[in-house]
Amino acid sequence: MALKLALNCVAASVVLCLAAGPALAQKSGGTLRIYHRDNLPSGSIHEEATISTVQPFMGVFNNLVIYDQQKRLNSPDSIVPDLAESWAWDASQTKLTFKLRQSVKWHDGKPFTSKDVQCTWNKLTGKDPDDFRKNPRAIWWHNLKDVTVNGDYEVTFNLNRPQASLLSLFASGYTPVYPCHVSTKDMRTNPIGTGPFKFVEFKRGESVKFARNSDYWKKGQPYLDGIEWKVIENRSTRILAFVAAEFDMTFNADVTVPLLKDVTSQAPKAICELVPTYVSTNLIINPKSAPFNDPKIRKAMALTLDRQAYIDILSGGKDNISGVMLPPPEGLWGMPPEELSKLPGYAADVEKSRAQAREIMQSLGYSEAKPLKVKVSTRNIAIYRDPAVILIDQLKKIFIEGELEVIDTSIWHAKVTRGEYSVGLNLTGVGVDDPDVNLYENYSCDSERNLTQYCNKDVDALIDKQSQETDVAKRKQLVWEVERRLAEDLARPIISYARAATCWHPHVKGFVLHANSIYNNWRFEDLWLDK
Amino acid sequence: MGAYLIRRLLLMLVTLFGMSVLIFVMLRLVPGNITDIIFDSAGFVNPAQKKKIERQLGLDQPIVTQYITWMGGLARGDLGYAYVSEKPAIEEILPRIPVTAKLAVLALVFSVLFGVPLGVMSAVRQNTALDYALRVVSLSGLSLPSFWLGLLILMAFVHWFGWIPIYKSDTGSFWHDLALLSIPAAAVGFRSSALVMRLTRSSMLEVMRQDYIRTARAKGASERAVNYDHALRNAVLPVVTIIGIEAAFLIGGLIVTETVFNIPGVARFLVEAIRWRDYPIVQNLVMFIAVVVVVTNFIVDMLYVVLDPRIKYEE
Numbered sequence: 001m002a003l004k005l006a007l008n009c010v011a012a013s014v015v016l017c018l019a020a021g022p023a024l025a026q027k028s029g030g031t032l033r034i035y036h037r038d039n040l041p042s043g044s045i046h047e048e049a050t051i052s053t054v055q056p057f058m059g060v061f062n063n064l065v066i067y068d069q070q071k072r073l074n075s076p077d078s079i080v081p082d083l084a085e086s087w088a089w090d091a092s093q094t095k096l097t098f099k100l101r102q103s104v105k106w107h108d109g110k111p112f113t114s115k116d117v118q119c120t121w122n123k124l125t126g127k128d129p130d131d132f133r134k135n136p137r138a139i140w141w142h143n144l145k146d147v148t149v150n151g152d153y154e155v156t157f158n159l160n161r162p163q164a165s166l167l168s169l170f171a172s173g174y175t176p177v178y179p180c181h182v183s184t185k186d187m188r189t190n191p192i193g194t195g196p197f198k199f200v201e202f203k204r205g206e207s208v209k210f211a212r213n214s215d216y217w218k219k220g221q222p223y224l225d226g227i228e229w230k231v232i233e234n235r236s237t238r239i240l241a242f243v244a245a246e247f248d249m250t251f252n253a254d255v256t257v258p259l260l261k262d263v264t265s266q267a268p269k270a271i272c273e274l275v276p277t278y279v280s281t282n283l284i285i286n287p288k289s290a291p292f293n294d295p296k297i298r299k300a301m302a303l304t305l306d307r308q309a310y311i312d313i314l315s316g317g318k319d320n321i322s323g324v325m326l327p328p329p330e331g332l333w334g335m336p337p338e339e340l341s342k343l344p345g346y347a348a349d350v351e352k353s354r355a356q357a358r359e360i361m362q363s364l365g366y367s368e369a370k371p372l373k374v375k376v377s378t379r380n381i382a383i384y385r386d387p388a389v390i391l392i393d394q395l396k397k398i399f400i401e402g403e404l405e406v407i408d409t410s411i412w413h414a415k416v417t418r419g420e421y422s423v424g425l426n427l428t429g430v431g432v433d434d435p436d437v438n439l440y441e442n443y444s445c446d447s448e449r450n451l452t453q454y455c456n457k458d459v460d461a462l463i464d465k466q467s468q469e470t471d472v473a474k475r476k477q478l479v480w481e482v483e484r485r486l487a488e489d490l491a492r493p494i495i496s497y498a499r500a501a502t503c504w505h506p507h508v509k510g511f512v513l514h515a516n517s518i519y520n521n522w523r524f525e526d527l528w529l530d531k
Numbered sequence: 532m533g534a535y536l537i538r539r540l541l542l543m544l545v546t547l548f549g550m551s552v553l554i555f556v557m558l559r560l561v562p563g564n565i566t567d568i569i570f571d572s573a574g575f576v577n578p579a580q581k582k583k584i585e586r587q588l589g590l591d592q593p594i595v596t597q598y599i600t601w602m603g604g605l606a607r608g609d610l611g612y613a614y615v616s617e618k619p620a621i622e623e624i625l626p627r628i629p630v631t632a633k634l635a636v637l638a639l640v641f642s643v644l645f646g647v648p649l650g651v652m653s654a655v656r657q658n659t660a661l662d663y664a665l666r667v668v669s670l671s672g673l674s675l676p677s678f679w680l681g682l683l684i685l686m687a688f689v690h691w692f693g694w695i696p697i698y699k700s701d702t703g704s705f706w707h708d709l710a711l712l713s714i715p716a717a718a719v720g721f722r723s724s725a726l727v728m729r730l731t732r733s734s735m736l737e738v739m740r741q742d743y744i745r746t747a748r749a750k751g752a753s754e755r756a757v758n759y760d761h762a763l764r765n766a767v768l769p770v771v772t773i774i775g776i777e778a779a780f781l782i783g784g785l786i787v788t789e790t791v792f793n794i795p796g797v798a799r800f801l802v803e804a805i806r807w808r809d810y811p812i813v814q815n816l817v818m819f820i821a822v823v824v825v826v827t828n829f830i831v832d833m834l835y836v837v838l839d840p841r842i843k844y845e846e
Contacts, residue, residue, distance in 0.1 A: 414567045
């Protein structure tokens with residue numbers, strides 16, 4: 001009996017050891033080598049709206065809460081504590097109080113306190129004299145009345161009204177906590193955070209380096225000694241360099257569908273995942289520019305879009321046809337295909353829709369002999385130009401003769417903001433798979449990033465309504481109602497949502513690529529190298 | 532000679548002044564400025580903030596004031612601050628110059644070492660199989676775009692050696708740096724050497740028909756002495772001119788090669804700075820390249836005197 005018990009104990013110990021195997025197997029040390037696709041604008045995540053900054057710099061910081069880095073889908077259920085140990089809503093759902101982690105230090109040794117949290121959101125809401133040079137996500141915090149502190153380790157966010165998505169906004173890679181004692185200028189060039197990696201140096205056009213934060217509050221993490229990003233602007237060179245194992249990982253979503261075949265054939269052991277980028281290709285029509293101020297023409301344009309042709313040509317059919325929100329299965333809020341097909345311009349029978357569009361155009365006096373001539377403006381980057389060319393071809397089917405006007409990339413947003421275009425082809429990235437982020441940012445009357453300046457007070461009211469709804473099923477219905485209204489108003493019709501791959505070599509462990517946002521999984525603290 | 536030198540120096544100053552005005556005005560004629568770029572990465576434009584940044588950077592000042600400020604700074608050795616990195620422009624420019632200089636020198640050495648002897652051989656063995664072969668090589672050198680050749684080289688290295696010879700800045704070894712740079716230098720030098728080879732050949736062919744070559748042969752001079760001491764010495768003047776032009780080009784014109792081999796040199800940096808409308812970087816870098824071009828031309832002119840005693844710059 002005693003022997004049997006002893007054997008059982010041994011067996012149990014073996015099972016326990018085996019179960020604990022993966023955790024014990026994590027190796028510390030080594031430098032992760034990644035390439036960067038372009039010259040990043042600055043190191044200040046709050047001032048930029050590009051993955052070029054978020055991906056390298058997210059590891060410098062912590063958020064209050066964060067999307068679980070090990071779960072593939074970002075959802076309210078995957079939000080975990082970060083600098084906040086816990087949080088609670090008040091009964092009115094307008095006060096969110098965070099209990100903050102103690103003994104956390106900034107990289108320069110100063111203690112992290114609730115004042116830092118207050119400072120960050122004061123800057124984001126324009127209440128701090130040293131505010132941000134640019135604040136692309138100001139609209140995210142439009143419902144925030146103020147931030148109050150209670151001692152060094154408690155902070156309360158006071159809202160004007162309930163907002164179901166607030167935690168999702170806090171969990172984004174775009175929402176780090178900044179130190180109060182460092183100027184916004186220094187945060188652009190020499191950022192200080194509490195995160196697992198300390199910023200070391202940024203050689204413009206050459207490299208960005210980060211070193212392990214040995215005082216990181218998560219004991220034993222990060223596993224890496226550092227991360228080195230090398231800027232390689234030429235895509236052929238950087239893909240070849242990845243194949244040659246010069247890098248452990250590619251830049252996020254840098255491997256397009258056609259390139260993916262090359263990479264997997266030349267580096268067959270590489271792990272590549274093709275996921276949605278949550279970047280939409282969309283049609284922008286200036287409603288203030290005649291004759292596009294006529295809703296009939298805008299409707300005809302929507303009816304001529306053959307979305308399947310776009311995705312077949314551009315991505316071999318891998319991209320997604322979609323409405324405003326990212327479609328399922330990865331998207332949490334997008335319409336299913338059967339709902340989508342009911343929207344104007346989404347019918348399966350494109351020829352029938354085009355016949356209807358031609359009738360509209362003919363009723364307005366246009367024909368094959370007398371087409372409507374228009375410049376189709378787009379940014380001078382291949383991922384903009386290619387769909388713009390397809391758009392011109394599709395517009396031709398309804399008597400609209402488009403001429404491609406490529407705009408220097410540096411002045412694209414300035415030109416569109418000034419309304420100096422009639423028809424354009426644009427790309428829009430969304431930071432979090434959440435209706436508040438997408439709808440407020442791109443379609444609300446008050447958003448600075450609402451490029452087309454589409455404004456419909458009824459739609460704004462609907463967006464506010466969904467924002468307050470805490471029941472997910474009910475909220476989804478409201479979001480879809482907003483989708484329908486936006487489709488009817490032809491507010492920036494979405495053509496497709498792109499998919500692209502990120503690749504890494506098998507020795508990179510502990511990395512999970514998120515499938516419904518490219519902006520939230522670059523903390524790198526769980527990642528280790530099995531070399 | 533003294534008067535000529537003074538005249539040349541004055542001319543150089545006038546040229547540089549003209550360049551400074553030209554680059555300053557042209558930069559400001561290009562649509563958009565740094566504030567547009569700053570907002571571009573944020574995906575929107577806030578006109579009030581944009582104006583504020585323009586004011587901070589002095590871009591709201593009249594263009595003449597901006598020019599005088601720049602020139603004043605340049606005279607004091609203050610190149611201003613880079614708009615993008617917000618660091619002193621000198622700190623951004625200086626580290627890149629040695630990288631490009633090394634690449635340019637290596638490419639020039641490659642082009643001279645291969646171009647001149649092969650050009651002489653091609654001329655001396657005119658219309659032989661060797662001449663035809665060398666002419667094909669030189670023509671392909673001129674026809675193959677260096678970016679394409681560069682990519683082929685990279686692909687070949689990855690395919691056969693599983694290694695990619697792109698630039699690494701922190702190897703800490705001069706020889707390793709040199710070895711890494713020699714591959715892009717060969718890609719660039721191939722084109723230059725083709726140019727030098729063709730020019731040397733045609734120049735040699737012209738010289739070799741001269742009476743003094745016949746005289747040298749009649750005197751019993753060896754073929755080597757005839758070809759290299761008598762013919763090449765006189766044929767080399769146009770070759771020196773083209774080497775001078777190439778040297779100037781290599782300092783600022785290696786955009787594609789630097790991009791393909793990922794070399795953090797001057798040319799790639801300049802293009803990027805133009806894209807970002809980073810005026811302090813572009814203005815000062817272009818002025819640096821202008822100085823290199825003007826000085827190189829001056830050196831080439833002086834070399835003529837050394838190489839051909841018949842040339843005199845005195846009146």
